[in-house]
Amino acid sequence: MTARLIIQLAALLGALSVGIGAFAAHGLRKSLEAAGRFETFETAVRYQFFHTMALFGIGLLLLARPELRSLGTVAWLWLGGIFVFSGSLYVLCLTGITKLGAVTPIGGLLFIAGWIMLALAARQL
Template sequence: MTARIILQLAALLGALGVGIGAFGAHGLRKMLEASGRFDTFETAVRYQFYHALALLAIGILYHMRPELRGLGTTAWLWLGGILVFSGSLYVLCLTGFTKLGAVTPIGGLLLIAGWITLFLAARQL
């Protein structure tokens, strides 16, 4: 994954995080509160946003230090983690389909693995 793609993903995921968060807070709040899933929805948005900002940081670092190949791996892991972790929580909150809850921890593991690969890549600095 290139620095340009990482930065574009960060921008896209950040914009989506703002949009999804606003839609949840305003358009879906009553439905989410009625189902008891408003906090879960906020968690999904928060983790998406944290990792969009983290992608922004590694995209900048990767642009400056392209030899740090592990940053591309970090980006892939975080992208997968956002899609699986936040995505499964969004589906749960919006549809009530609880079977996807079994894959949410896999998304969390992908996010953790991304932080570990960042640690390993940073050893090269």
């Protein structure tokens, strides 16, 4: 994955994070609170945004050090984490399908794997 693509994805995911968060806070808050799921939704947005900003940092680092190809793997792991972790929580909160909570930890593992991969890539700095 190229630095340009990673930065573009981070920009799009950042905009999406803000949009989803605002929509939840202003348009969905009452229904999410009534279902007891507002905090879960906020967690999904928070983890998406944290990893979006980290993804942006990976893109910048890759610009400076293009030989660190393993950073592309970090990006893929975090993207997977965003889609599986945050995505499953969004769907759970909006549909009430609680079985989706079973896949959420897989997204968390993808986040963790990305951070470990970043630590390994940093050995080359």
